[in-house]
Amino acid sequence: MTKPAVLILLGPPGAGKGTQARMLEEKFGLVQLSTGDLLRAAVAAGTEAGKAAQAVMSAGGLVSDEIVLAILKDRMAEPDTSKGVILDGFPRTEGQAAALDELLAAQGASIGAAISLEVDDAAMVERVSGRYTCGGCGEGYHDTFKQPAVAGVCDKCGSTDFKRRADDNAETVSARLEAYHAQTAPLISYYDGKGVLSRVDAMGEIDRVAADLAAIVTQVTG
Numbered sequence: 001m002t003k004p005a006v007l008i009l010l011g012p013p014g015a016g017k018g019t020q021a022r023m024l025e026e027k028f029g030l031v032q033l034s035t036g037d038l039l040r041a042a043v044a045a046g047t048e049a050g051k052a053a054q055a056v057m058s059a060g061g062l063v064s065d066e067i068v069l070a071i072l073k074d075r076m077a078e079p080d081t082s083k084g085v086i087l088d089g090f091p092r093t094e095g096q097a098a099a100l101d102e103l104l105a106a107q108g109a110s111i112g113a114a115i116s117l118e119v120d121d122a123a124m125v126e127r128v129s130g131r132y133t134c135g136g137c138g139e140g141y142h143d144t145f146k147q148p149a150v151a152g153v154c155d156k157c158g159s160t161d162f163k164r165r166a167d168d169n170a171e172t173v174s175a176r177l178e179a180y181h182a183q184t185a186p187l188i189s190y191y192d193g194k195g196v197l198s199r200v201d202a203m204g205e206i207d208r209v210a211a212d213l214a215a216i217v218t219q220v221t222g
């Protein structure tokens with residue numbers, strides 16, 4: 001059996017990690033694993049982890065490594081991840097990166113690629129403030145950059161239910177950008193040092209960025 005492909009998407013809020021992860025998921029049959037989505041589900045379900053994470057998430061800070069790692073390990077143990085995963089929003093600290101290395105080593109797996117989505121911070125507030133997702137299938141949209149073909153109806157699944165994240169507002173985005181630069185951006189050199197880093201210009205059209213990412217993923221999974 002081939003080893004699972006483990007891909008990491010790095011980038012500040014608004015860089016397009018979620019959008020691109022969904023596209024890679026469809027194209028390569030991998031599973032998108034977003035710790036942000038898992039944490040939001042824990043908050044919605046009112047679990048102990050969700051209760052502990054909620055205030056930190058609304059303030060735009062980082063949830064403790066302990067909580068995030070527990071949630072990630074549970075998800076990685078599910079059988080659908082066996083072909084490979086696209087980690088979206090994880091790791092976000094050096095502690096998480098080291099824990100991921102250990103987890104993968106124990107499974108005889110390793111990181112195929114860590115891809116840094118490179119963007120200008122100044123554009124991120126508009127990107128994040130205008131985004132929303134389909135409540136039915138999770139497809140992402142944006143007030144300016146990507147509207148559904150028929151207003152108010154999801155292109156993918158036809159749902160008319162759309163959601164905006166509570167933390168996608170200008171103040172919280174600034175705190176999230178700060179957290180990214182202080183705690184997550186150092187991981188770019190961490191993965192560069194391991195020889196698995198690729199950088200992609202993520203300021204362009206969604207499809208252009210997707211093509212650049214697909215080329216990298218093809219090399220890793222091919």
Ligand code: AMP
Nearest residue numbers: 035036056057061062063068089090092
């Ligand atoms: P995201 O959906 O990736 O933008 O994450 C939303 C929020 O969830 C972040 O602002 C953090 O508060 C929290 N979060 C998500 N992933 C992590 C992580 N790997 N480590 C710590 N906090 C996280």
